[in-house]
Each structure stands twice: as structure tokens, then as C-alpha cells.
Amino acid sequence: MGRNRTRTDPDRYLTKRQGNFHYKRRVPVTIAHLDERAPHVRTSLKTDDRGLARRKRDLLEAADDALWASLITKGVTDPARRRYEAAVKRVEALDFTFHGAGYFEQPEAFDDLVDRLRHVLATGQQDQIMEPLLGAIEVPKMTVSKAFELYCDEIVADELVNKSQVQKDQWKKVKKRAISNFIRLVEDKPMEEITIDDAKKIYRHWLARIAPKEGKATAGASSGNRDLGNMRVLYEAYFKHMGDARRLNPFEGLGFSLKKKRSRPPIPTDWIRDTVMKPGNLATLNEEARGILLIMIETGARPSEICNLEPHAIRLSNKVPHLSIEPREDPDNPREIKTESSRRLVPLVGVALAAAQRHKAGFPLYRNRENDLSATLNKYLRANALLPTKSHTVYSFRHSFEDRMKEGGLEDELRRLLMGHTVDRPKYGSGGSLDWRRRELMKIVLPFDPSIV
Structure with a gap:
């Protein structure tokens, strides 16, 4: 077992020791000097179930593919992004959820931190899994526009599956208006750098239209609430996806009162x-x-x-x-x-x-x-x-x-x-x-x- 390494081999990179399956794979020679685990990657999968072992192997295989691709490309794509994705897959293969380092600074995360340290010590694989498990991997910065692409293509992709193309376009159109307004009023800045002042700038923009000091209103409260709400949802979903679900949301609590909801009048x-x-x-x-x-x-x-x-x-x-x-x-x-x-x-x-x-x-x-x-x-x-x-x-x-x-x-x-x-x-x-x-x-x-x- 473990000798045939073709992609069609259902048991590729799997070996069995003392009753449990292990993931074992040779680091490509061309980047062996860049991967401290060389010449081989070894990880216990902590299971004797072949089906579960294969699923965990798939995650680790994808993680290593992403990591090695980042080392080979040297900036042709986005190495930091690839390394982050590799870390996420590696942590998931160990039955944990990836979190950024900031998460472990919270008192509520203490028990989770202890569980991860115990796992590291029990496996004796500190060099291979310590950094991903403890979030010591740089989370790549992503601009608002790129985060919205990730949101549509990955985070909520399952919500779009049953929509027609017209429905998808309409769904994106409403949300994209919020993104475009943010970029126009602030800038297409990294999500990590959005501040409460940026959120208030969007709020004040809509306030000036909804309740101007002079002249007539040019927009309703629902329009402002929709933009602020869509930015709030994007911010929360993005950081949850990136393993930082506890991050304070600068758009939280910003909105306008809906005193009267307009409805279309019936025809007599x-x-x-x-x-x-x-x-x-x-x-x-x-x-x-x-x-x-x-x-x-x-x-x-x-x-x-x-x-x-x-x-x-x-x-x-x-x-x-x-x-x-x-x-x-x-x-x-x-x-x-x-x-x-x-x-x-x-x-x-x-x-x-x-x-x-x-x-x-x-x-x-x-x-x-x-x-x-x-x-x-x-x-x-x-x-x-x-x-x-x-x-x-x-x-x-x-x-x-x-x-x-x-x-x-x-x-x-x-x-x-x-x-x-x-x-x-x-x-x-x-x-x-x-x-x-x-x-x-x-x-x-x-x-x-x-x-x-």
C-alpha cells in the first residue's frame, strides 16, 4: 500500500501503521529545499476507517498541492493566498477549524487552544502542524472587490445554485451597488483595514440623501439600510470564512429608521x-x-x-x-x-x-x-x-x-x-x-x- 502514486489510485499516499492510516508523500525534488518537511510529508490520520482516511487524505493532498504551487510560482499568482488555503485544508484534515492568531487571544478560545496543543504533542509533528493549527499563518489581505468575488464564488455559492441566471444577476446587482458605493466613497481597500470611520462615511452619505438639512430627500431609508446591510453581511461572512469570526464588525448598528413602509397602491x-x-x-x-x-x-x-x-x-x-x-x-x-x-x-x-x-x-x-x-x-x-x-x-x-x-x-x-x-x-x-x-x-x-x- 502507498506505492502507486497515480491520481487514479484510491489509496495513494496512504500507509498503515499500528492499525491506523497515515498520509505519506514525497516532497517534489525541485522544491525540497523550500519545504522543511522534506524529503517526506508524514501525518497520522488517526483512523482505521479506509473511507474516512481517504477523505482526510484528499484534504491534505489538496493542501500540499496548493503549498507547493505557491513555492513554485514565486509570485506569478498569489503565494500568500496559496499558503493560507493550504493551511486551512491541513487544519480541516485534522478535524479542526482554521482560525487566525487573533482568535486564540480571546479567553473563550482557551479550551480550543488546549485541545490543539494536546493534538500537536500527541502526534509529535510540531514542525508540520503547529503553525496552521495555532493560526500562525499570515492571512492574506483581500480588497473589498476581491472579497465580494470570493463571497459569490465560494462563501455563498450554494445559495446561488438553484437561481436562474436572471435571478443570479439581480441578486448580485443589488449587493454590488453597496460594494461600488463603498469603493467610490472610501476606496477599494483591504477588508482588514476597514474602520468604523469608513462605515460612518457610508452612513453619512445616505443620511445626506435620506434626511438632508436642506431640500427634499433623494433616497429612502430602505436604500441606505440595504447598502449598509450588504456591507455588514459581506464583512461578517468574509472574516468567518477566513477563520476570524469574532472580529468586530464596523457596520454593526448602523442603519436608518423605517417609519413608514411604502407599498404599491391597489387598483380599484x-x-x-x-x-x-x-x-x-x-x-x-x-x-x-x-x-x-x-x-x-x-x-x-x-x-x-x-x-x-x-x-x-x-x-x-x-x-x-x-x-x-x-x-x-x-x-x-x-x-x-x-x-x-x-x-x-x-x-x-x-x-x-x-x-x-x-x-x-x-x-x-x-x-x-x-x-x-x-x-x-x-x-x-x-x-x-x-x-x-x-x-x-x-x-x-x-x-x-x-x-x-x-x-x-x-x-x-x-x-x-x-x-x-x-x-x-x-x-x-x-x-x-x-x-x-x-x-x-x-x-x-x-x-x-x-x-x-
Whole structure:
């Protein structure tokens, strides 16, 4: 065992001594003078389980690859970064978490420090593992922009897996604004050098826009809170990832009071019935956008939920025709829905049923193009005077649907379920049959001329 060193050998670099597996690997001759462990790296894996030994071996192998690459490149890439990554992998292989040296200065870290020292003494490998285990490895400095790249590509990469490309772009766009504003107002400085004064500079920038001493406000509190919040999250996540979770966050506690949350006004029911749904008023809107709008009127579904419906989610052959609003789980073309409570079945009634029958295959023109859809609908509705005021948008139809359900006497839990809102109690049953939901919605269905579809 341990003689075959090809990458395909599942037991490469593994030897067994006194019942336990060890990792043993020759240091490349070209850098043997730079690695004090030469000619061989030896580490006890503290296990007799072959599967666990292989997993630990993989971490150590990756650590040594990174370390040796840093010694070979001599600055062509980032040697300090490679050495740090190698230290992290080496510590993880020993079943510990990497922490910077500052962590061990905290009284709360005393027990952890003792455990690590005991491990070092027990293995007799002080030269190989002392520095990584005790954080005596320089943590490479990284600028705000580079830290954001690391955040997206590594720290929260798992959160982006199920998002569509449009959703990923939108997610990054909001957070990148905070990064860009910080760089513009401060500089693209190393994360370690960000101070409370830097954070206050961002706070004062937004304060001047939210509550100017003279003139009108040019921004709302939510915009400032979003920037400060995104910087706070990035700072915390970055240093936790780098093994320094206890570092004080300069953005902590900075924010603005939200006295009143603006919400889109609903469109009056008579306006929808007599103006929007008046024959001819939607005639020049392209068919798919028109179909989405008509479905929205009688389902309250979000435009993005409707335009991304797959054909199998438009269930017209069921006893109760309905939409199944759900995430798209195609690994090549995934898409999240807003929250888990957004997963729901919504009966099709009135003009929504007629529009769905016309668009059985969904809306390919706007699939993964929800931003284009919203722009198209808002532009058309404004250009044709189909919105009551400048404050109304296409999203106001969703609020109108909720108001119509309330005025129609539909119970609160059903309204929440159909809107995709959280129900504030433990979930029991399915929330009522589709037939019952349809009967309730028929209480508020609007009359329509079939020609508008």
C-alpha cells in the first residue's frame, strides 16, 4: 500500500501503521529545499476507517498541492493566498477549524487552544502542524472587490445554485451597488483595514440623501439600510470564512429608521373591470404579455411566477384547472421562487382560465425575462392610460386581487395561501381542496368579454 502514486489510485499516499492510516508523500525534488518537511510529508490520520482516511487524505493532498504551487510560482499568482488555503485544508484534515492568531487571544478560545496543543504533542509533528493549527499563518489581505468575488464564488455559492441566471444577476446587482458605493466613497481597500470611520462615511452619505438639512430627500431609508446591510453581511461572512469570526464588525448598528413602509397602491376593482378589461384597450399589447396580465388579475400571482410557468404547471385537464407555482428544478435551467410559502396551487377562474387555455404551453417569449416583462407591461399600461395614477404599477394588480378577496369575505388563511404569503401557524392538511378554493374565488370573479383574451 502507498506505492502507486497515480491520481487514479484510491489509496495513494496512504500507509498503515499500528492499525491506523497515515498520509505519506514525497516532497517534489525541485522544491525540497523550500519545504522543511522534506524529503517526506508524514501525518497520522488517526483512523482505521479506509473511507474516512481517504477523505482526510484528499484534504491534505489538496493542501500540499496548493503549498507547493505557491513555492513554485514565486509570485506569478498569489503565494500568500496559496499558503493560507493550504493551511486551512491541513487544519480541516485534522478535524479542526482554521482560525487566525487573533482568535486564540480571546479567553473563550482557551479550551480550543488546549485541545490543539494536546493534538500537536500527541502526534509529535510540531514542525508540520503547529503553525496552521495555532493560526500562525499570515492571512492574506483581500480588497473589498476581491472579497465580494470570493463571497459569490465560494462563501455563498450554494445559495446561488438553484437561481436562474436572471435571478443570479439581480441578486448580485443589488449587493454590488453597496460594494461600488463603498469603493467610490472610501476606496477599494483591504477588508482588514476597514474602520468604523469608513462605515460612518457610508452612513453619512445616505443620511445626506435620506434626511438632508436642506431640500427634499433623494433616497429612502430602505436604500441606505440595504447598502449598509450588504456591507455588514459581506464583512461578517468574509472574516468567518477566513477563520476570524469574532472580529468586530464596523457596520454593526448602523442603519436608518423605517417609519413608514411604502407599498404599491391597489387598483380599484371598477377600474380593472371597466377600463383595463374594456374590449380594445389591451388589443395592441403582444399576446403573451396580455395573457400574463389577464392571469394575474384573477390569480394575484407575481408576473415572474406566471411568465416562468412550465407547460406541466398549467394544469387545464384537472377536475379543477389550476396553476402549480413551484421552483424549476432543472439542473441546467433552475429557478427559485421567492419563498417556500410561495409554492402553491391556484385555481383558474374567469379571464385567467380563458387566458391559460390560450397559452397552454406557457410564455416562452418571457421565460427567464421577467424584467423585460415588467418593463413592457408598465410601459404599455402608462402609454395607454390604463393605470389610475403614477403611483400604480403592474404589481398593483396583485394588491388589488388581495383586496378583492378581503372584500369578498374570503378568510385570512385562504388569502395568505393563494397569495403565497406565510401562514402564521403550524401547517395541517393541504389548506383546503382545490374545488373549495375555486368556489371561494368565484365569489369575486370579474365578468369579461371573451374578445379581450
